[in-house]
Amino acid sequence: MIARHWRGLAKSDRAADYEAHLRSETFPALRELQGFLGGDILRRRMDNGIEFLVITRWASLDAIKQFAGADPEAAVVPPSARAMMIDYDSRAKHYEFAEWTGR
Secondary structure (H helix, E strand, O other): OEEEEEEEEEOHHHHHHHHHHHHHHHHHHHHOOOOEEEEEEEEEEEOOEEEEEEEEEEOOHHHHHHHHOOOOOEOOOOHHHHOOEEEEOOEOEEEEOOOOOOO
């Protein structure tokens, strides 16, 4: 199993919109992909906005490529989401699970 980590800093007044985008567009689309195993949205208040860490779990890098394309580390940030951001990672980070204690 592979965890994909991506971080973005949303404008304070757009953070709720970004979270709604993840819940209504991104995660429903991911659930349709074979090899997507789930994900989490973490957030924290920063001085200049709301930072999000999106962690998704995948069966393999090939499964991630269904979402990200040929370059699995490429961030997938549609223009509508970019407009909500102050800053965001252009590259995702992938980690292999050494152990997972989830269900």
